[in-house]
Amino acid sequence: MIAGLDIKDIVELALLLIATGALSGFLAGVFGIGGGAILVPVFYECFRIAGVPLEVRMPLCIGTSLAVIIPTSIRSFQAHYKRGAVDMAIVRVWWLPIVIGVVAGSVIARYAPERLFKIVFVCVAYSAAARLIFAREGWKLGDDLPKGPLMRAYGFCVGILSTLMGIGGGLFSNLLMTFYGRPIHQAVATSSALAVLISIPGALGYIYAGWPAAANYPAVAALQIPFALGYVSLIGAVLVMPMSLVTAPLGVRAAHAMSKRTLEVAFGCYLLIVGSRFVMSLVGGL
Numbered sequence: 001m002i003a004g005l006d007i008k009d010i011v012e013l014a015l016l017l018i019a020t021g022a023l024s025g026f027l028a029g030v031f032g033i034g035g036g037a038i039l040v041p042v043f044y045e046c047f048r049i050a051g052v053p054l055e056v057r058m059p060l061c062i063g064t065s066l067a068v069i070i071p072t073s074i075r076s077f078q079a080h081y082k083r084g085a086v087d088m089a090i091v092r093v094w095w096l097p098i099v100i101g102v103v104a105g106s107v108i109a110r111y112a113p114e115r116l117f118k119i120v121f122v123c124v125a126y127s128a129a130a131r132l133i134f135a136r137e138g139w140k141l142g143d144d145l146p147k148g149p150l151m152r153a154y155g156f157c158v159g160i161l162s163t164l165m166g167i168g169g170g171l172f173s174n175l176l177m178t179f180y181g182r183p184i185h186q187a188v189a190t191s192s193a194l195a196v197l198i199s200i201p202g203a204l205g206y207i208y209a210g211w212p213a214a215a216n217y218p219a220v221a222a223l224q225i226p227f228a229l230g231y232v233s234l235i236g237a238v239l240v241m242p243m244s245l246v247t248a249p250l251g252v253r254a255a256h257a258m259s260k261r262t263l264e265v266a267f268g269c270y271l272l273i274v275g276s277r278f279v280m281s282l283v284g285g286l
Contacts (some may be wrong), residue, residue: 013046013049013050014239016042016046017042017046017236017239017240018239018240018242018243019243020038020039020042020043020240021068021239021240021241021242021243021244021247022243022244022246022247023038023247024038024039024068024072024240024244025072025075025243025244025245025246025247025248025250025251026247026248026250026251026254027251027270030188030251030252030254030255030258030263030266037125037165037270037271037274038270038274039061039064039065039068039069039166039240040061040062040065040121040165040166040274041274041277041278043060043061043064043065043233043236044057044058044061044277044281046236047060047061047222047233047236050222051220051222052220052222052223053217053220054114055114056114056210056213056216056217056223056231057114058114058117058118059109059114059117059206059209059210059231060210060213060222060223060228060231060232060233061166062109062117062163062164062165062166062206062231063109063166063203063206063207063209063210063230063231063232063233064166064231064232064233064236064237065166066163066166066198066199066202066203066206066232067199067203067206067232067237068236068237068240068241068244069195069198069199069203070196070199070200070203071241071244071245072195072241072244072245072248073192073195073196073199074196075245075248075249076192076195076248076249076251076252077192077193077195077196079192079248079249079252080188080189080192080193080252081189081193083189083252083256085185085186085188085189085190085256086189086190086192086193087182087186087189087190088193090145090173090177090190091190091193091194091197093151093152093155094151094152094154094155094158094173094194094197095155095197096152096155097152097153097154097155097156097158097159098155098156098158098159098194098197098198099159099197099201100156100159101155101156101157101158101159101160101161101162101163102159102160102162102163102197102198102201102202102205103201103205104156104159104160104163105159105160105161105162105163105164105202105205106163106201106202106204106205106206106208106209107205107209108160108163108164109163109164109205109206109209109210109231110208110209110210112164115282116164117164117165117166118278118281118282119282120161120164120165121164121165121274121275121278122275122278122279122282124161124165124172125271125272125274125275125278126271126272126275128174128175128267128268128271129268129269129271129272129275130268131175131178131179131268132175132264132265132267132268132271133264133265133268133269133272140179140180140181141179141180142179142180142181143180143181144180144181145176145177145180145182146180154176157172158172158173158176158194158198159197159198162198162202163198163202163205173187173190173191173194174187174188174191174267177190177191178264184263184264185255185256185263188255188263203232206230206231206232207229207230207231207232208230209230209231210223210228210229210230210231210232211230213230213231214228214230222235
């Protein structure tokens with residue numbers, strides 16, 4: 001027995017996490033989302049099996065997701081940047097508001113109830129899915145992104161919501177850019193750069209937020225050093241990262257080979273599925 005699990009359970013969890021790493025890396029390249037939208041639901045199931053208490057399970061999933069996104073988003077950004085698809089003007093305007101939003105989200109994570117993370121995840125995932133699946137050409141906020149305070153406010157929202165969901169920010173920046181008439185391929189590429197800005201301070205913030213968790217739950221091995229640092233599971237991160245780095249460039253190739261509408265519908269359907277998992281959790285408490 002290791003951490004309360006027999007060898008068979010440990011092998012099954014390890015294989016699941018490795019497969020998840022491959023899928024999350026691919027999605028990071030396809031959607032520019034850092035892979036967090038697939039990582040959080042899968043981590044949730046893995047940590048449930050490992051006996052992590054409900055009260056800290058969701059923040060542990062999110063913190064671990066942000067840690068995994070660091071190398072994945074860097075690899076995805078490099079691949080998109082080489083293709084000349086990243087709008088660096090947006091990155092320069094948003095980087096500071098996004099970092100401030102990430103810091104605010106990390107502070108909230110230390111004190112917020114577990115249900116808040118799920119509610120944020122579901123609301124944003126469903127809203128995004130509806131926009132992408134049922135999109136109409138007339139569904140626009142303007143012909144181009146705004147200037148000044150509103151643009152910086154958008155950056156702050158991207159940072160704080162991404163930190164509370166454990167994603168790289170691509171979900172929100174994709175939506176904002178497409179609402180303002182930017183092509184989906186450019187939105188995906190630019191989002192990969194934003195994921196780098198969000199994941200690094202976000203992961204550090206969750207280490208800070210979850211530092212008391214080990215002392216509060218001394219019997220839970222998955223929360224103790226060397227298995228975890230705060231709300232970042234080192235075991236989960238180590239198993240997921242390698243495959244995600246291998247598959248991220250493959251996702252970039254797939255994204256640039258797909259049509260705009262195919263990319264939107266695929267992204268929307270995926271968000272609908274993962275959002276539904278957390279609706280079940282909110283209703284059933286699992």
